[in-house]
Amino acid sequence: MSGAKLNKKHEQNMSTTVKNGKHRTNYMTLLKLMIPGLFASVLTCFPQNQAPQKMWTVVIDAGHGGKDPGALGSISKEKNINLAIALKAGEYIKQNVKNARVLYTRNNDVFVEVKERAEFANKNKADLFISIHANWASSKSVKGAETYVMGVAKDQENLEVAMKENEVILLEDDYSTKYEGFDPKSPESYIMFALMQNIFIEQSTELASKIQNQFRDRAGRVDRGVRQAGFWDLYMTTMPSVLIETGYMTNPEEEKYLVSREGQEYIASAIYRACRDYINQADRKNGISTAAAEEPTGKEKTPPEDAREDKLDGNLTFMVQIAASSARKDLRPENFKGLKDIIELSSDGIYKYAIGNFQDYPSAVDHRKKIVDKFPDSFVIAVKDNKIVPLQDVMILKNQK
Numbered sequence: 001m002s003g004a005k006l007n008k009k010h011e012q013n014m015s016t017t018v019k020n021g022k023h024r025t026n027y028m029t030l031l032k033l034m035i036p037g038l039f040a041s042v043l044t045c046f047p048q049n050q051a052p053q054k055m056w057t058v059v060i061d062a063g064h065g066g067k068d069p070g071a072l073g074s075i076s077k078e079k080n081i082n083l084a085i086a087l088k089a090g091e092y093i094k095q096n097v098k099n100a101r102v103l104y105t106r107n108n109d110v111f112v113e114v115k116e117r118a119e120f121a122n123k124n125k126a127d128l129f130i131s132i133h134a135n136w137a138s139s140k141s142v143k144g145a146e147t148y149v150m151g152v153a154k155d156q157e158n159l160e161v162a163m164k165e166n167e168v169i170l171l172e173d174d175y176s177t178k179y180e181g182f183d184p185k186s187p188e189s190y191i192m193f194a195l196m197q198n199i200f201i202e203q204s205t206e207l208a209s210k211i212q213n214q215f216r217d218r219a220g221r222v223d224r225g226v227r228q229a230g231f232w233d234l235y236m237t238t239m240p241s242v243l244i245e246t247g248y249m250t251n252p253e254e255e256k257y258l259v260s261r262e263g264q265e266y267i268a269s270a271i272y273r274a275c276r277d278y279i280n281q282a283d284r285k286n287g288i289s290t291a292a293a294e295e296p297t298g299k300e301k302t303p304p305e306d307a308r309e310d311k312l313d314g315n316l317t318f319m320v321q322i323a324a325s326s327a328r329k330d331l332r333p334e335n336f337k338g339l340k341d342i343i344e345l346s347s348d349g350i351y352k353y354a355i356g357n358f359q360d361y362p363s364a365v366d367h368r369k370k371i372v373d374k375f376p377d378s379f380v381i382a383v384k385d386n387k388i389v390p391l392q393d394v395m396i397l398k399n400q401k
């Protein structure tokens with residue numbers, strides 16, 4: 001899917017002036033064009049309490065694509081990981097946030113220009129823009145997830161990430177004219193981002209914080225925090241916007257997690273939960289009641305390739321997962337808010353901790369209600385032979401019998 005093209009009049013208004021042979025952005029013209037849309041989006045970002053329940057539009061942007069592979073790992077390409085996570089996150093939102101619609105800047109392996117991604121979100125009057133990427137580092141030991149908001153890079157590391165992501169514009173035709181002389185490889189070009197502070201910085205940071213919290217608590221990721229840097233697509237959007245670096249392709253262990261189905265599901269589920277919490281919080285602030293959605297397991301998608309009945313046949317039990325961590329924890333009660341009889345499950349380098357051993361799903365749900373005050377993000381899982389299996393697959397099979 002590609003975004004709308006700028007019309008000629010808009011291109012003329014967005015043009016640059018030339019002085020001493022160098023491009024100089026006409027910032028006043030840019031501001032005049034963007035400010036009406038910015039303020040209109042601010043007014044709709046938090047709906048008025050006298051209005052009916054607001055329908056939120058969430059644009060999910062899978063970074064790179066087509067001729068642009070993004071970062072290259074030893075066994076995968078970033079563009080494919082980004083797309084898989086984007087589609088899963090979008091499905092979770094559509095299934096569980098009833099007052100949200102999801103649009104994708106791309107839903108297959110195509111090249112979409114950076115500017116078109118932002119224009120697509122603006123044209124569709126998006127309330128949230130979420131761009132999904134995976135990172136790269138010169139050291140194989142670097143790992144973890146980080147979420148960026150539009151701003152001036154405060155250190156060299158943040159600047160290098162922005163420069164790496166912005167380099168994609170070099171693959172576009174006539175990029176110098178389209179991006180008003182912006183050179184993604186030149187640190188001096190990034191000064192322009194300081195001239196126009198994003199008026200959605202507070203809302204963007206709030207969303208980014210929720211995403212990082214979910215990455216840490218829900219998916220057991222190393223939390224590298226909320227950061228600021230100058231990304232062109234975030235610069236041009238007129239709504240709260242974030243760019244997520246889900247992990248490092250250059251870390252062999254982390255790349256394996258990013259490629260795995262389970263890793264992608266946990267990351268997508270974390271993004272969905274953060275988006276859900278942000279929307280519900282905004283609605284509550286404006287006096288709009290929010291209906292509690294069904295808790296997703298992080299595994300809503302049924303596996304298309306497997307004979308599920310063969311894999312799931314046999315003794316199944318239901319447990320309540322209360323925590324996940326990349327570092328192993330001692331099973332002492334003090335590490336789990338006083339709960340005893342904790343069970344450790346391991347998958348793709350992530351340690352998951354659960355409690356209970358129930359023969360039926362309703363009993364597990366009842367037990368979760370007893371501990372939800374201590375572990376509000378806990379959820380029911382299905383386990384066979386000490387391995388977690390997709391809960392939805394289990395429920396489908398049980399309903400068929």
